Amino acid sequence: MILFRDTNGDGKYDLRTIFLGKLNQPYGILVLGDWFYVANTDGLWRYPYKTGQTEITAKGTKILDLPAGGYNNHWTRNLIAGKDGKKILISVGSGSNVAEHGLNNEIRRANILEINPDGSGERIYASGLRNPVGTDWEPKTGKLFTVVNERDKLGDGLVPDYLTGVQEGGFYGWPYAYFGQHEDPSVKQKNxxxxKKTLVPDLALGSHTASLGLAFYTGNKFPQQYRGGAFIAQHGSWNSSKLVGYKVLYAPFANGKPTGELQDFLTGFVADLEKGEVYGRPVDVAVLKDGSILVSDDSANKIWRVSAK
Structure with a gap:
């Protein structure tokens, strides 16, 4: 079963069961026009598609190679359509922690890339984003936001993952700096x-939380306090002496920007904090047309639905 963005422009999701052939670590999926897109870790494929199809029999075409392999599962390639439907944005994480294998290993990585729907015209939309995964358009301003997994091995308190509005052409520090112009002393390549060019992110989400999924709530079924802000799925991280993450957060917004608050929305995934045992690990969040949200969980192998009475 797979989840993909609807094409009617309401920013919500449809659930469909689609059967495809063998894929290579697929993550991002998108319906745009008469095409169904799947982002494997090593390339973007598209398949002819008509609304309502439950099986795709036509042969897919690889329209773009993507750099694959690398550090600690930075394999996800997320997809989102441009606001006007004329472009596709692809999130590509770094191939290392802090470019310890050299910058040649990081070509086209730690970026959000932009392409035409046929795979042509690639350019860097924003850079210095160590591992951007979740992306969504803020509903009032139409600005792109993303959540980013930051670097490891600087201790439990550093470096915070973050949510930020993405400035087109902006640079967000990786590998040279973190959370603004804080130079990383562990990076060999100084610049x-x-x-100095590094932009400060909008909101810290805690260090090593592995914040992955992002979805703005565009429904009207949840209480008013949950409308217009962002749900963030935190997968939880290995690089911490204690469990952090393992929940879904809610970040309220006002005037198109996060207010600075963070609220626990969906918890209970930690089974035993002292033993380091968990029941599940949230990955992604999506808003359904009925106003409920879905949360994928790759540890429990479940999709959870959260609705309001």
């Missing part, structure tokens, strides 16, 4: 000019 003071790029440190």
């Amino acid at each position: 003071p000019e790029m440190v």
Whole structure:
């Protein structure tokens, strides 16, 4: 079963069962026009598609190669259509923690890429994003937001994952700096000019939380306090002496920006904090047309539905 963005422009999701052939670590999926897109870790494929199809028999075409392999499962390739439907944005994480294998290993990585729907015209939409995964358009301003997994091995308190509005052409620090112009002392390749160019993210989400999924709530069924803000799925991280993450957060917004608050929305995934045991690990969040939300959980192998009475 797979989940994909509807094409009617309401920013919500439909659930469909689609059967495809053998894929290579697929993550991002998108319906745009008469095409069904699947982002494997090593390339973007598209298949002819008509609304309502439950099986795709036509042969897919690989329209774009993507860099694959690398550090600690930075394999996800998320997809989102441009606001006007004329472009596709692809999130590509870094191939290392802090470019310890050299910058040649990071070509086209730690970026959000932009392409035409046929795979042509690639350009970097924003860079210095160590591992951007969830992306969504803020409903009032139409600005792109993303959640980013930051670097490891600097201790439990550093570096915070973050939610941020994405400035087109902006640079967000990786690998030279983190959370603004804080130079990373562990990075071998120094670049003071790029440190100076680093933009400050909008909202810290806690260090090593592995914040992955992002969805703005565009429904009207939840209480008013949950409308217009962002749900964020935190998968939880290995690089911490204690369990952090393992929940879904809600970040309220006002005037198109996060207010700075964070609220626990869906918890209970931690079974035993002392033993480090968990029941599940949230990955992605999506809003359904009925106003409920879905949360995928790749540890329990479930999709959870949360609705309001």
